[in-house]
Amino acid sequence: MEMPKPSDLVIAGKEELVAQLRAVLPGDAVIDDLAETRAYECDGLAAYTCPPMAVVLPRTTDEVAAVLRICHAANVPVVPRGAGTSLAGGALPTADCVVLGVARLNDILETDLPNRFIRVQAGLTNLAVTQSVEDDGFFYAPDPSSQLACAIAGNIAMNSGGAHCLKYGVTTNNLLGVTMVLMTGEVVELGGPFCDAPGLDLLGLVCGSEGQLGVVTEATLRILPKPEGARPVLLGFDSAEVAGACVADIIKAGILPVAIEFMDRPCIIACEAFTGAGYPDCAALLIVEVEGADAEIDHQLGLIKQIAGRHNPVEMRESKSSAESAAIWLGRKSAFGAMGQMGDYICLDGTIPVSELPYVLKRIGEMAQEYGLGVANVFHAGDGNMHPLILYDANKPGDLALAEGLGADILKLCVEVGGCLTGEHGVGIEKRDLMSTQFAPDDLEAQMLVKDAFDPKWLLNPAKVFPLASSAARRGAAA
Numbered sequence: 001m002e003m004p005k006p007s008d009l010v011i012a013g014k015e016e017l018v019a020q021l022r023a024v025l026p027g028d029a030v031i032d033d034l035a036e037t038r039a040y041e042c043d044g045l046a047a048y049t050c051p052p053m054a055v056v057l058p059r060t061t062d063e064v065a066a067v068l069r070i071c072h073a074a075n076v077p078v079v080p081r082g083a084g085t086s087l088a089g090g091a092l093p094t095a096d097c098v099v100l101g102v103a104r105l106n107d108i109l110e111t112d113l114p115n116r117f118i119r120v121q122a123g124l125t126n127l128a129v130t131q132s133v134e135d136d137g138f139f140y141a142p143d144p145s146s147q148l149a150c151a152i153a154g155n156i157a158m159n160s161g162g163a164h165c166l167k168y169g170v171t172t173n174n175l176l177g178v179t180m181v182l183m184t185g186e187v188v189e190l191g192g193p194f195c196d197a198p199g200l201d202l203l204g205l206v207c208g209s210e211g212q213l214g215v216v217t218e219a220t221l222r223i224l225p226k227p228e229g230a231r232p233v234l235l236g237f238d239s240a241e242v243a244g245a246c247v248a249d250i251i252k253a254g255i256l257p258v259a260i261e262f263m264d265r266p267c268i269i270a271c272e273a274f275t276g277a278g279y280p281d282c283a284a285l286l287i288v289e290v291e292g293a294d295a296e297i298d299h300q301l302g303l304i305k306q307i308a309g310r311h312n313p314v315e316m317r318e319s320k321s322s323a324e325s326a327a328i329w330l331g332r333k334s335a336f337g338a339m340g341q342m343g344d345y346i347c348l349d350g351t352i353p354v355s356e357l358p359y360v361l362k363r364i365g366e367m368a369q370e371y372g373l374g375v376a377n378v379f380h381a382g383d384g385n386m387h388p389l390i391l392y393d394a395n396k397p398g399d400l401a402l403a404e405g406l407g408a409d410i411l412k413l414c415v416e417v418g419g420c421l422t423g424e425h426g427v428g429i430e431k432r433d434l435m436s437t438q439f440a441p442d443d444l445e446a447q448m449l450v451k452d453a454f455d456p457k458w459l460l461n462p463a464k465v466f467p468l469a470s471s472a473a474r475r476g477a478a479a
Helices: 008-012 014-024 034-040 061-074 126-136 152-158 202-206 240-252 265-275 294-309 322-333 335-340 354-371 399-416 432-438 441-454 468-478
Strands: 054-056 078-081 098-101 108-112 117-121 175-181 187-191 215-222 230-237 259-264 284-291 315-318 344-347 374-380 388-392
Touching (some): 014 054, 014 061, 061 098, 078 215, 108 126, 117 126, 152 215, 187 202, 230 240, 230 294, 240 259, 240 294, 240 354, 265 322, 265 335, 265 374, 284 294, 284 322, 294 315, 335 344, 335 374, 344 399, 354 399, 432 441
Antiparallel strands (some): 108 117, 117 215, 230 315, 259 284, 344 388
16 A cells, blocks of 8 residues: 655654644643654554654643644644544554644533533543443443544544444434534534534534544534343354345344344354353354343344244344343454454455345455455444454565455445445545545545635645545645
């Protein structure tokens, strides 16, 4: 993958820039020593690294605005960074940039239970939002696997989802408003603690924009009353294709579980060894969870088991206790970490129509054989958000390029069957040169015109989302 080249001109002005940043930030909030900046040289896509010129860690919206004004005046690129859990290189620095980390923006600013919203600084972790309101009987619905670590800022940037997005939606369905700082340092408020804002849907534009339009510093989030109860059932099958067909039939029947999660045998084995979740030994496993009162749960699970029974499951087991349910979900949410103990992998993020699951799973298996690589599948099956994990050897020359080639073919397959390149991980650097697979030139031009309007100099999160040649030409024209 081609990486952007650093600007010698900006690097030469590093000392002056750092001095200006230190003048507007506390002493420990500016990092420019090479050894220390290496902690920010990559995100979850660790195959690619690049230490930034400097890192800033502001604590307030005003400090973020001051940093952006300085960088805008100096024509220095800025890479916003949440917790660095992006799996698509969304927070990968360039050598001439300033990384703006929001980790210290982690305060809860307002909690309004009667009106069901919470306002937080954007560096707060996803799980911390729920933890702050759960004693009052509420929760925040989006729950990505990295929710213990990932920041709300990154969730907004990538429009993150999670296991329970089938019923409750992804970040955009639970985001009410943001405070955002433009590259010029101007602070704007979008949306707010109400159902819908008048005028253009700029909030919807910002959610999922991957740091291309501004730096989100505060967010107003919808919180929901906790359900009366919830219970998962484990459904084991002797093939991935049959499990995919079962998912399609559950959705076709009009049943809306709170979650339908899929794991194939390599992932089942890894998660079982890692957490002791109690998973059955089978080729493919579905975790289907429903919620409500006991009678409602029993009724829904009865219908789901009827549908699953038509696909000859090798295992069909309901959770018997809250401890068993917690173990089941711990195993699923530990999947990426568990697979990491098995070896190196690339985690993809294509989305397909649920009806295409059997075919796509079959084709992924065939393509993996053609490339001579292993693929483990774990994903949000209910909404077709796939996460194939392509296994490779980082120490074997050429293996990474081979894995990336297989990944590109899988993502193209997702688009061919009517899906898209990403569901929640974003485009970042990983998929930027595949954007022309999904979008026509006019479509990409319309998106880049939006970027022009918010960030005319193309300084925010450079070399992401758009094909590298297109973004470099746009930035060069603005210089």
